[in-house]
Amino acid sequence: MAVTHASSASSAMPAATAAPKPPQLRAARIRRQNIIKTVVLTLTMLFLFAPLLAMFLFTVRHPLSGRWSLDAWRAIFTGDGSSLGADLTVLWQGLGSSLGLCVVTVALMLALMVPTMVIVHIRSRRLERAIEWVATLPLTIPAIVLVVGLGPIYRWLSADVLSTxxxxxxxxxxxxVMPFAFRALAVGLNSIDVKTLVEASRSLGASWPRVFLRVLIPNLWQSILSASFISIAVVLGEYTVASLLGRMNLQVALYQLGQSNSQISTAMSLLALVFGVILLVALDLISAAMRRSKEQ
Known part of the structure; x- marks a missing residue:
């Protein structure tokens, strides 16, 4: 009998210790967590936006006279930098080249990576790991080393096949952009059951192009958008390859423009950064909208 009482008392002790905390203690803990999150978020935002604020102040304040004006921004939006002694032709040339590169690079990247990753994901997981290693290899190779290898190839392409x-x-x-695109697409492929979708579609008589375009692509839209937006951000910010190969893009144009007017160059750099932030916010909004549509 005593043993029974002792065992019941010992079994009741964990239940007593595991009892939920009072609401006041839970509310206090939640308040502390919210305060810590607010402090960390505030410090992070200050760390990220302080350089951007400094860039903006540099564009509106003349360093020698200390006079405040919006001449640099006015020159960009009107396309006339003659009042500041700057020729904006090189800026528009570089911007046009970068925008064209964004479109072509994203198209080539998607045409190369999406079918390859889907086929490999279905057929062989071992080969998928090999492709992952190859795709992420550019992260470990500095851009200047890539240029050393690409230089002779581009010299031959410019002279005999294409143009400069x-x-x-x-x-x-x-x-x-392959490492970033691969990771974004891999997340999408791992979040859906690709094999089941393919087998079900094929058993219903769908051809491979129809399976790819009507079944898989709609389920990978979020990953495709992520890969595209990240690729655009990388292309807009690339300088080393274009500069060493002697080609004009936005970053090379900003560098050349900075030699004559650093304020206009800084203002355009700030606009490029803001455009990248807009792309990321748009990606988040599109992803949220797609999740809501799927839940409905």
């Missing part, structure tokens, strides 16, 4: 136009940098940029 900046648009042909797309081949080098596809290599640069």
């Amino acid at each position: 136009k900046p648009i042909w940098l797309c081949f080098a940029y596809v290599i640069l």
Whole structure:
């Protein structure tokens, strides 16, 4: 009898210790966590936006006279930098080249990576790991080393096959964006049951192109958008390859423009950064909208 009472008392002790905390203690803990999150988020935002604020102040305040004006921004939006002694032709040329490179690079990247990753994901997981290693290899190779290898190839392409136009940098940029695109697409492929979707579609008589375009692509839209937006951000910010290969893009144009007017160059750099932030916010909004549509 005593043993029974002792065992019941010992079994009741964990239940007593595991009893939920009072609401006041839980509320206090939640308040402390919210305060810590707010402090960390505030410090992070200050760390990220302080340089951007400094860039903006540099564009509106003349360093020698201390006079405040929006001449640099006015020159960008009107396309006339003659009042500041700057020729904006090189800026528009570089911007046009970078935008064209964004379109071509994203198209080549998607045409190369999406079918390859889908086929390998279905057929062989071992080969998928090998492709992952190859795709992430550019992260470990500095851009200047890539240029050393790409230089002779581009010299041959420019002289015998293509031309020296900046648009042909797309081949080098596809290599640069592969690690980021691979990771974004891999997340999408691992989040759905690709084999089941393919087998069900094929058993119903769908052809491979129809399976790819009507079944798999709609389920990978979020990953495709992520890979595209990240690739655009990388292309817009790339300088080393274009500069060493002697091609014109936005970053090279900003560097050249900075030699004559650093305020306009800084203002355009700030606009490029803001555009990258807009892309990331748009990606988040699109992803949230797609999740809501799937839940409904």
